[in-house]
Amino acid sequence: MTDKHQLRAAMRATRKRLAGLDATAPGRAAExxxxxxxxxxxxxxxxxGSELDTAALSLALTSAGRDLCLPVVIERDAPMIFRRWSPGEPLELDExxxxxxxxxxxxxIxxxxxxxxxxxxARGGRLGQGGGYYDRTFAAMPDVVRVGFAYAGQEVENLPVELHDIRLHGVLTERGYRAFA
Structure with a gap:
């Protein structure tokens, strides 16, 4: 099994390739x-970068009556906080x-x-960028539903999971929403 560093490099390349192949994926996911x-x-x-763009999804969620927020890093080694946000509102760079x-x-919250x-x-394993921001936040908010937003082609057979890794409840891709057991 490859280590997480090698897997991250390979999956960054995969995600970049997927983003270049299918510009309509974010809109289809938003549907x-x-x-x-x-x-x-x-x-x-x-x-x-090549992360699946949330612009169309944000508009769809707002149209459905959901209030939105964005994560904010205020300290590098602390859980993120969330601030209320609506599409089109100005933003600044966090820490x-x-x-x-x-x-x-x-x-x-x-x-x-x-x-x-x-x-x-398929078991809800998630490989992030490696900074630990989401894992620290998930650990601090255990009751929050956690859903990945990704290209379907980012699915792998089995991810290495460590003690600090927190599984997702589901994933939303251009093919639809899938809950994990």
């Missing part, structure tokens, strides 16, 4: 927004250099967190 688990306050993210709502935005990833498996 399945209604099949997501309930979450009055839903956390989305601002896509960086990790990721676009986030301004500090004046209300801090909220989401019911559902949509997370980017490099790879996932």
């Amino acid at each position: 399945h927004a209604g099949s997501l688990p309930a979450g009055a306050i839903t956390a989305v993210y601002r896509a960086i 990790a250099g990721v676009p986030a709502p301004f500090p004046l935005a209300e801090t909220v 989401p019911n559902l967190i949509l997370t980017p990833l490099l790879a996932f498996d």
